[in-house]
Structures are given as C-alpha cells and as structure tokens.
Amino acid sequence: MTSYAVVVPTLVRDTLADCLAALAAATGPPPAAIVLVDDRPDPDPDPGPLEYALSVLGDLRTRTTVVGGGGRGPAAARNAGLRTVTEPWVAFLDDDVQVGPHWCAQLVQDLEEASPDTAGVQGVITVPLPDGRRPTDWERGTAGLARARWITADMAYRTEALERVGGFDERFPRAFREDADLALRLLDAGWRIRRGRRTTLHPVRPASRWASVRQQRGNADDALMRRLHGPDWWDKAVAPRGRIRRHAAITAAGAAACVLAAAGHRRVAAACALGWAAGTAEFARARIAPGPRTRDEVTTMLATSVLIPPAATWHRIAGAWRHRRAPAWPEAAR
Numbered sequence: 001m002t003s004y005a006v007v008v009p010t011l012v013r014d015t016l017a018d019c020l021a022a023l024a025a026a027t028g029p030p031p032a033a034i035v036l037v038d039d040r041p042d043p044d045p046d047p048g049p050l051e052y053a054l055s056v057l058g059d060l061r062t063r064t065t066v067v068g069g070g071g072r073g074p075a076a077a078r079n080a081g082l083r084t085v086t087e088p089w090v091a092f093l094d095d096d097v098q099v100g101p102h103w104c105a106q107l108v109q110d111l112e113e114a115s116p117d118t119a120g121v122q123g124v125i126t127v128p129l130p131d132g133r134r135p136t137d138w139e140r141g142t143a144g145l146a147r148a149r150w151i152t153a154d155m156a157y158r159t160e161a162l163e164r165v166g167g168f169d170e171r172f173p174r175a176f177r178e179d180a181d182l183a184l185r186l187l188d189a190g191w192r193i194r195r196g197r198r199t200t201l202h203p204v205r206p207a208s209r210w211a212s213v214r215q216q217r218g219n220a221d222d223a224l225m226r227r228l229h230g231p232d233w234w235d236k237a238v239a240p241r242g243r244i245r246r247h248a249a250i251t252a253a254g255a256a257a258c259v260l261a262a263a264g265h266r267r268v269a270a271a272c273a274l275g276w277a278a279g280t281a282e283f284a285r286a287r288i289a290p291g292p293r294t295r296d297e298v299t300t301m302l303a304t305s306v307l308i309p310p311a312a313t314w315h316r317i318a319g320a321w322r323h324r325r326a327p328a329w330p331e332a333a334r
Contacts, residue, residue, distance in 0.1 A: 001029055001108065001112075002088070002089060002108050002111040002112050003032045003087045003088060003089070004031055004032065004087050004088070004089040004090065004091055004107065004108070004111060004156065005031055005032055005033040005034070005035060005085045005086075005087040005089070005090045005091070006023065006031040006033070006034045006035070006090070006091045006092075006093060007034075007035045007037065007078060007081035007082060007085065007090055007091070007092050007093075008020075008034070008035070008036050008037070008081075008092075008093050008094070008095055009037040009039050009069060009074045009077030009078055009081065009092075009094075009095070010036055010037065010038060010039060010077075010095035011039055011040055011095070012038060012040060012045070012049045012050050012053065012095075013095060013096065014049075015095055015096040015203075015205060016049075016050075016053040016095045017052060017053040017056050018098055019093065019094075019095050019096065019097055019098060019099075020053055020054070020056050020057050021056040022098035022099045022100075022103075022201075023057075023060070023093070023099055023103070023104075024056060024057045024058050024059075024060050025101065026099050026100065026101060026102065026103040026104045026105075027101060027102050027104060027105055028102060028103070028104030028105025028106070028107070028108060029104055029105070029108050030060060030063070030104055031060070031063065031091070031104070032063065032087050033063055033064075033065065033084075033085065033086075033087065034057070034060060034063055034064040034065070035064075035065050035066075035067060035081040035084050035085065036050075036054075036064065036065070036066045036067070036081075037066075037067055037068070037069040037077040037078070037080050037081045038050060038066055038067070038068055038069060039068075039069030039070070039071055039072070039073070039074070039076075039077040040069075040071060041070075041071025042071075050066070054066075065084060067080055067081065067084060068080070072170065072173070073170070073172070073173040073174060073175075073178075074152075074168075074174070074175045074178065075168035075169060075170045075171075075172045075173070075178040076168070076170040078092055078152070078167070078168050079167045079168050079170065082159070082162060082167055085159055087159065088158065088159055088160070089111050089156055089157070089158055089159060090156065090157055090159050090162070091107060091154070091155070091156040091157075092152040092154075092155050092156070092157070093152075093153070093154055093200075094152065094153045094154075094175070094202075096202070096203070096205055097125075097153050097154060097200050097201060097202050097203075098200065098201045098202075098203070099154070099198075099199075099200050099201075100198060100199040100200060100201070102198075103123075103198050103199070103200065106196070106197050106198035106199070107123075107156060107196070107198050109197065109198075110123075110156065110196030110197060110198055111156060114158075114194070115192070117190070117191060117192050118158070118191070118192045118193070118194060119157060119158050119161035119162075119186045119191035119192065119193055120150070120155060120156060120157045120158065120161070120183070120186065120191075120193040120194075121155075121156045121193070121194055121195070121196040122149070122150060122151070122154070122155050122156075122193065122194070122195050122196060123153075123154030123155065123156070123196055123198045123199065123200045124154075124195070124196070124197065124198065124199045124200070125145050125146045125148075125151065125153055125154060125199075125200055125201075125202050126146060126199060126200070126201055126202065127142050127143040127145060127146050127201075127202050127203075127204065128201065128203060128204070129143055129204070133292045134290060134291050134292045134293075135290075135291065135292070136291055136292060136297055137212065137287050137291055137297070137300075137301060138204070138207050138211060138212065139204050140290065140291070141212070141215075142202065142204045142205075143204075145202055146202075148239075149180070149183070149237065149238050149239075150179050150180055150182070150183035150193060150237075151179050152175075152178075152179045153200065153202055154198070154200040155179065156196070158191075161186055161189075161191050162182075164189065165182070165185045165186055165189055167182075168181075168182055169181050169182070169228075171224060171323070171326070172221055172224065174217060174218060174221060176218040176221050177218065177221040177222065177224070177225050178221075180225070180237040180239060181224075181225060181228060181229070183237070184229055184233070184236055184237060184329075185329060187236075188329060209296075209300040209303070209304070210304065212304050212308060213304050213307045213308055213311050216308055216311040216312040216315050217315050218315075219244060219312050219313075219315040219316040219319060220315045220316065220318055220319025220322065220323075221319065222242075222244070222316065222319065223316055223319030223320040223322075223323055224319060224323045224326060225237075226320075227323050227324070227326040227327075227328060228326060228327075228328060228329055229328070229329060230328060243283070243312075244312055244313075244316055246279065246283070246309075247308065247309035247310075247312040247313050248309075248312075248313045248316070249275075249279060250275075250276055250279035250280060250283070250309040251309045251310045251313040253272045253273075253275040253276040253279065254272070254273070254276040254309075254310070256269075256272040257269045257270075257272035257273035257275075257276055260272060261273075279309070280305055280306055280309070283305045283308070283309070284301055284302055284305035287301045287305060288301045288302075
C-alpha cells in the first residue's frame with residue numbers, strides 16, 4: 001500500500017485545530033508521518049495554541065513532528081517539512097482546510113492510480129458560500145480556489161520529483177504563485193500532474209475590509225513569474241491575467257492629474273482626473289454588481305477600489321525591479 005506523509009505549514013491560526021481534527025477523523029490508511037511546520041516569526045511563540053491543536057490528533061499524535069519554519073513564508077516552510085519526509089509521497093495541506101471524511105482512503109487511491117511519470121495529484125477543493133444572499137467580494141475570491149490549478153491547499157507530490165526540481169522556490173514569500181511555479185518546473189522537466197478524486201473543504205475565513213488591498217503584494221510575485229517562466233506564463237499556468245494593465249492606466253491618470261494640476265495645466269489635469277475617476281468607477285462597479293450590495297460591502301468596495309490600482313502598480317514595479325536579474329528557466333529562455 002502506498003505510503004505518504006502530510007506536511008502542514010502553519011501560523012497556528014484558530015483554523016489549525018479544525019484542520020487536524022478532520023485529518024484525524026478521515027477514514028482510510030493514515031499518514032505514516034505528519035509534519036507541522038510552525039512558521040510563526042516569534043522566536044518564543046506561545047505554545048498553548050499549538051498544543052491544543054495537537055491534542056485533537058488522537059492516535060496520530062505519535063506520528064506527528066513539529067519543526068520550525070523561521071517565519072520565511074509557506075514555500076520555505078514546506079521545504080522545511082519536505083526535508084524530514086522519507087515516504088514516497090507527500091501531501092501538502094494548508095492549515096485552514098478540512099479534508100473530507102474519506103480523505104485518507106481517497107488519497108491512497110489517487111496515488112496508487114498515478115502513473116510512474118505523474119509527479120502530483122491535486123485534490124478537489126470546495127468552498128462553501130452563504131445561502132440566501134450573493135457572496136461578497138472576499139467570498140468570491142476565496143471561491144476561485146475551487147477552480148485554480150495546482151494549489152497546495154491539498155496537493156500530493158511524489159517526493160522524488162520534488163527533490164529533482166529543488167522543491168519550492170523560497171523567493172516566493174507569500175501563499176501566492178509558489179504553487180504554480182513549482183508545477184511549471186515539474187511540467188518542464190517532463191512530469192505530469194493530474195486531478196484526483198479526494199475532496200477537501202476550504203471555508204471562507206474572516207477578513208478585514210482592507211484584505212483586498214494587502215493582497216496586491218502578490219503582483220510582485222507575478223513579476224517574478226514573468227522573469228522565471230517568460231511573458232506567456234499566464235497561459236502556461238492557466239491563470240487569469242487580472243487587471244494590472246488597467247490598474248496601471250488608472251494610476252498613471254491619477255498621478256498625471258496631480259502633476260499637471262501642480263504645474264498649472266488645469267484643463268489637461270481635469271481630463272486626466274476624469275479618466276482616473278471613470279476607471280475607478282468602472283472597477284468599483286465591477287466589484288459591487290455581483291455582490292450583496294449591503295451598505296458595508298458597498299462602502300468597502302468604494303474605498304478599496306480607490307486604493308487597489310496604485311497598490312497593485314507599486315508592487316508590480318517593485319517586484320520587477322527586485323527580480324530584474326532572476327534567471328529564466330530553460331524553457332522560458334528558449
């Protein structure tokens with residue numbers, strides 16, 4: 001029977017206990033090892049929340065190891081966990097998911113059906129959305145994980161394949177694009193990745209109204225993806241292109257309006273300001289229309305729609321500069 005390990009990078013959020021409880025309750029052959037990578041940056045973190053999370057594992061507690069991640073992000077944390085794995089397969093789970101009731105049995109079936117040239121088998125992610133109302137912008141964004149390829153919310157990889165390509169690229173400091181980068185490198189190396197049958201629930205966790213603004217830091221990772229995999233990496237990764245070009249145009253119009261107004265060119269400044277307002281209004285409307293349109297949601301969308309374009313543009317430019325000398329992968333260089 002196929003042996004596997006489970007690696008969970010975690011900041012020891014409240015969701016970790018639910019994640020481990022679901023894993024302990026799942027039917028089927030249990031993992032040979034569970035590795036929790038405590039990636040909290042505090043050198044002396046409170047052990048209480050982690051001990052509580054570990055207590056829900058029951059008999060699996062004896063198979064569980066905790067290693068430190070050093071607060072360097074999920075890519076580095078997964079590599080830290082991977083270095084302890086001796087099993088032929090390793091399944092990565094995020095600490096805010098809950099595996100299905102038959103996950104262990106379904107995972108083993110997925111792995112046993114994998115051909116020798118299959119490097120990874122992705123789980124089926126489901127995101128529960130509220131009944132009786134339209135989902136918010138944040139909920140819709142989380143729901144997009146159900147359609148994403150190669151996300152490590154539930155992704156099993158052949159350990160040998162990961163070792164051959166060097167694991168996760170630790171230059172990706174966030175839970176963003178590091179999974180797509182790894183998958184593209186494996187595909188470039190001749191491996192296959194397929195979708196399995198096992199199911200995992202990804203609840204929508206609470207978030208502040210400014211979460212969408214903070215997410216714009218991921219544009220720096222998009223710049224790194226372009227350097228590593230070429231300008232057509234979007235197509236290779238089957239990833240949505242997003243609105244970065246529109247964000248850049250809106251930001252440029254707003255900046256030009258300010259500069260021209262200060263220089264006394266009022267008519268041209270007014271035209272640029274009108275362009276900025278029109279672009280911002282279109283962006284806000286695109287986010288408000290499919291949502292619940294409550295007062296709080298509309299207020300949040302209006303405020304963040306003003307901030308997102310310059311934030312996205314800034315992070316994209318900063319990322320392009322920071323990674324300007326990153327060498328392309330052989331496939332992208334050809």
